[in-house]
Amino acid sequence: MSKQGFAGKSVLVTGAAGGIGRAAALAFAAAGARVAVVDVDAKGGEDTVAMIAQPGGEAFFVKTDVSQSAQVEAMVAAVVERWGRLDCAFNNAGIEIEHLPLADSDEATFDRVIGVNVKGVWLCMKHEIRQMLKQGGGTIVNTASVAGLVGAPLMPLYAASKHAVVGLTKTAAAEYGKAGIRVNSVCPGIIRTPMLERALEREPRREKSILKAHPIGRLGEAEEIANAAVWLCSDAASFVTGHQLAVDGGLTAI
Template identity: 50%
Template sequence: MSRPNRFEGKTAFITGAANGIGRATAIAFAAEGARVAILDRDAQALSETAEMVKSAVGEVLAIPCDVSQPVAVEAAVAKTVATFGSLDYAFNNAGIENKAAPLHEIELEEWDRILNVNLRGTFICMKYELAHMVKQGRGVVVNTSSGAGIRGVEGGASYTASKHAIGGMTKSAALDYAKQNIRVNAVLPGNIATAMMDRFTAGDVQKAINLEPVGRLGQPEEIAEAVLWMCSDLGGFVTGSEIVVDGGWSL
């Protein structure tokens, strides 16, 4: 159950916010009083998200940004703090899907493309977010992993490797900052009704539904609720955890 204004006066920094889970989470934070900085490479879709956040009566700062570029990410964090005065919650959600192939057929360029955004991009964001949170004396980071971060996926070695690595990085960072009033967790979505799922299934989403024990795709808003819970005081004793929200897919 949402609690109106439980994030009032706080700032949420969200990557991959142009659509899907990132967009839903930005709107959810705004609806509960947070100021929201949203990042994505897709400037046009990011602008659409910004308008939705405004409709939720939220303050929003839209920053076109490629999370694999350290200078751009560092500048985005600095701009967020300069604009809103703090960076209380970071949701590192930017990620891309792989082209399905058995491991020996994966091109090196494709491997690098996936790891560069999903893993390196998450690391870069954490590096600059956490540096500010240490100075600030508080903060919460949530990283988007995947059900593929705790199981294997046929034809998905690069994506699966990136998501497993995010889990390990999340746990190590949780230990690094546990005594500094900073919590670090990960959310692991299953098959969610997003544009990425449409691309991954070539439009045949029934294939993904068939993999879900609950018999349906998850909704972006359901992942957003989990993220907000982890960021809220209700999740105050949770750090280093991988919260699975996948309808039983990883079972």
């Protein structure tokens, strides 16, 4: 994506202190966007801002817990105060904190996973869409997962949360398409991120089976998901809305 593609546009990326979010923030900046870097991790978020600024990009950090309505509302307001509008939002913040069958799941874990992965995306869309309606349009991409397209044994709550993200995405696309707001989701396969590395540290034997699940023969990289999010937000995807883009190395093909 050339710098002309997002020149003058303001973009918000949640979960941008590392992993897919950081890769996306850097990719949007490389395409010419001004980027609001959002996360609960202030150190990681400021590091992402510094990485954008180093080659001359424009960014600032907004510390936000996406499960808290007042903080999300303030996040959108901060972007609008700084740049006058919000052109694109990549709602990427999410957690995965379980490795148990459904019957062994506990209520606290359910509340935490749904609170961040579902309520967080809903709150972000709610406030982003309100601003986009005021300004006459915009684009939103939500991070779902292949676990939002198929079942995910030992991750039932995560799978439920990502199926919910798909439902929110499709519904918002149907509701706001005529208002000039496109809403899509990206559905990563298994991506090499700090979250995955922590899981493999706990169970190193899982890597072989994970690799086998991807016909392409390798894990995905954060930059590959970032590129998909940038494309979905770009004018090149102007007729794409309500779509779940699987970037999964063929995992859902078999």
